[in-house]
Amino acid sequence: MKPVTLALPSGDVGLDFGDCPLDLDATLPGSGPWEVEIGFGKGRYLLRRALEDSGTRFLGIEIALKYQRILTRRARRRGVGNLATLRGEALLVLASVLPRHFARTVHVYFPDPWPKARHNRRRLFDPESVDLVLDLVAPGGKLCFATDFLEYGALVEELLRSFPGLDVQRIDGVWPDGARTNYEAKYIEEGREILRLEAFPRAERAAFHPRGREGVLVGYSTELEGEPEGVPTTVGS
Numbered sequence: 001m002k003p004v005t006l007a008l009p010s011g012d013v014g015l016d017f018g019d020c021p022l023d024l025d026a027t028l029p030g031s032g033p034w035e036v037e038i039g040f041g042k043g044r045y046l047l048r049r050a051l052e053d054s055g056t057r058f059l060g061i062e063i064a065l066k067y068q069r070i071l072t073r074r075a076r077r078r079g080v081g082n083l084a085t086l087r088g089e090a091l092l093v094l095a096s097v098l099p100r101h102f103a104r105t106v107h108v109y110f111p112d113p114w115p116k117a118r119h120n121r122r123r124l125f126d127p128e129s130v131d132l133v134l135d136l137v138a139p140g141g142k143l144c145f146a147t148d149f150l151e152y153g154a155l156v157e158e159l160l161r162s163f164p165g166l167d168v169q170r171i172d173g174v175w176p177d178g179a180r181t182n183y184e185a186k187y188i189e190e191g192r193e194i195l196r197l198e199a200f201p202r203a204e205r206a207a208f209h210p211r212g213r214e215g216v217l218v219g220y221s222t223e224l225e226g227e228p229e230g231v232p233t234t235v236g237s
């Protein structure tokens with residue numbers, strides 16, 4: 001597995017999982033709130049926000065090294081000091097690298113929809129993984145989501161609306177600050193329909209989605225009991 005790399009304004013750092021969860025305040029000192037974007041692509045949104053809002057700290061997660069390099073190069077060239085990126089697989093990063101409940105806003109724009117049934121499990125929004133995304137959101141914070149893949153968008157909306165302790169709203173029209181990412185700008189120009197959502201966890205949010213809970217716990221108990229990979233373990237029996 002490729003290592004997870006943290007790119008800071010001052011340089012790149014290879015992560016040692018022994019140091020996780022990451023001490024974010026030590027990576028980008030300051031007291032400003034955090035915003036996270038998962039799958040930032042060329043990083044148009046993060047770069048703009050980091051330049052506009054120096055009092056907020058931004059963290060991007062992206063699997064493609066070339067995109068991490070593009071954003072890092074642009075940010076360093078412009079002297080941006082409030083942006084860090086992690087190159088790594090998002091679910092791995094969420095499960096193993098980041099602390100919980102630290103982000104004022106989590107942004108996910110045009111994530112890969114993985115439409116083939118055999119690939120569904122790679123989705124960021126799935127009953128067994130949605131808790132990892134929502135776990136980033138601090139009390140009083142929110143998740144922003146957009147997709148042009150309306151079938152997947154409908155599933156994500158249903159998944160979020162059925163997550164106990166989460167309030168979900170559709171955004172009518174474009175975001176108040178306009179097109180946020182490269183994909184969004186391109187799709188607006190092409191006249192594609194886009195589904196935009198915001199979700200707000202309440203104080204008494206559930207830890208797991210009811211449909212994913214058992215699968216997540218099977219994973220945990222398999223790990224804890226040291227069962228060989230792939231051997232199913234039932235919970236509560």
Ligand SMILES: C[S@@+](CC[C@H](N)C(=O)[O-])C[C@H]1O[C@@H](n2cnc3c(N)ncnc32)[C@H](O)[C@@H]1O
Nearest residue numbers: 039040041062063064089090109110181182183
């Ligand atoms: C369709 S692009 C959207 C890029 C950007 N959000 C935008 O709206 O312009 C999806 C992005 O997610 C990244 N990505 C896909 N799977 C990922 C994963 N498992 N972990 C982290 N990033 C991922 C891809 O490399 C790509 O940059």
